[in-house]
Amino acid sequence: MSTSTLQTILQKHSAALLDEWMKTQLSADTLRSDLIKESELRDQSTQFIALFRDAMAGGNVTDVRDPEWKPARELLSKVSRARAVQGFTPSETATFVLSLKQPLFARIRLEQKDAGALADDYWTATLLLDKLALHTTEVYQKSRDDIIRRQHEEMLELSTPVVTLWEGILALPMIGTLDSARTQIVMESLLQRIVETGSEIAIIDITGVPTVDTLVAQHLLKTVSAARLMGADCFISGIRPQIAQTMVHLAIDLSNVVTKSTLADAFIVALERLEQKTNGAANRANGTHLPNARKTPAPVRAHRAEAR
């Protein structure tokens, strides 16, 4: 009976098996002594052998998804997740289980004298360890995906700062490729900041955006429309020559949006518009309608003095 051979080996010789396994692991090419300590590896191996034995005692050696294999699977998941974070490669992670084959097979050979039964035992053990190794790889892959997803989310939050340039003027310097999810976050954070700061003007600077396609342009226009609905003006600055060409080729209509070539230009226009508004209000309070802002554009320093 093949099952019983494996069970006997694990019951009687687990200490010897562990020693041989450790030897195999420590001499293997895939050992990453820079990432994991020998004591930690020994600890993991000891735990795994113990759980492996317990699971085998249940008599089920074919389906590792059964409940009696749960502790062993959980240990492997833990090891696998830890290794994914530590920077092991997938093969190095899977080798943890697969390296058990060599010492285990050697043991089976010592115990089992009948040739036919030996082949059966080999097959059972191989199947079992392969399944466990596959489980390890799956968990590894999943943890890597989680790490990538988390980093992606962090990048989304990092890369969309809304800065206050002046009292009443917000700027949103966009850097990197724009996709729908990112533009959505940009849009929401900009609108939220407009409400929080009560700013009347927002400048979207796209100097750092390498490409603009129809979808991105549509998102930009939507942001401008939404800001307008809330009562704020939106300027777009930093459109590069290639992007300007693309936009015209794509027949994107930006005639309703104020566009400036640099952030500085947009800022000057924004200051002028702010001044226009404050002057208008001030004149009304003084009882005159003189629209001062229509005069020649004053130097920025003058704007500063008045905006204060």
Added chain:
Amino acid sequence: MERIPILRMGPFLLVTIQVDMHDRLALTLQDDLTQKISRTGAKGVLIDISSLEVVDSFIGRMLANISAMASVLDAKTVVVGMQPAVAITLVELGLPLRGVRTALNVERGMELLNRSLGMDEKRSVKKPAESAGNDPIAE
């Protein structure tokens, strides 16, 4: 029946929407507002929707309609205090409300109305200013 109050402030009407709009309420508001504009001869309407958090295409269209009706009755409409989520929804619904003027809050909206009123008076033939401090020497 519940109604949305319409307050008079000098030459303007102030509508503050504090509850969630449903369709009947919107239609009642439309009726009441047009009547009030024609009765008082108001020059401007300020609609504060800062407490409005849910909006659908009907309400969006209603805002545009009210603005258009008011402008037929010679009153300017300013919608103030729209929430970001509402603005995004309206844009996604394809209702950018092109003809409606907007402002961030009631104060700014009032400034906007005052300014447009002042400009109107300046453009039209000299007549006694309605609000204090409108001196037509700028002509």
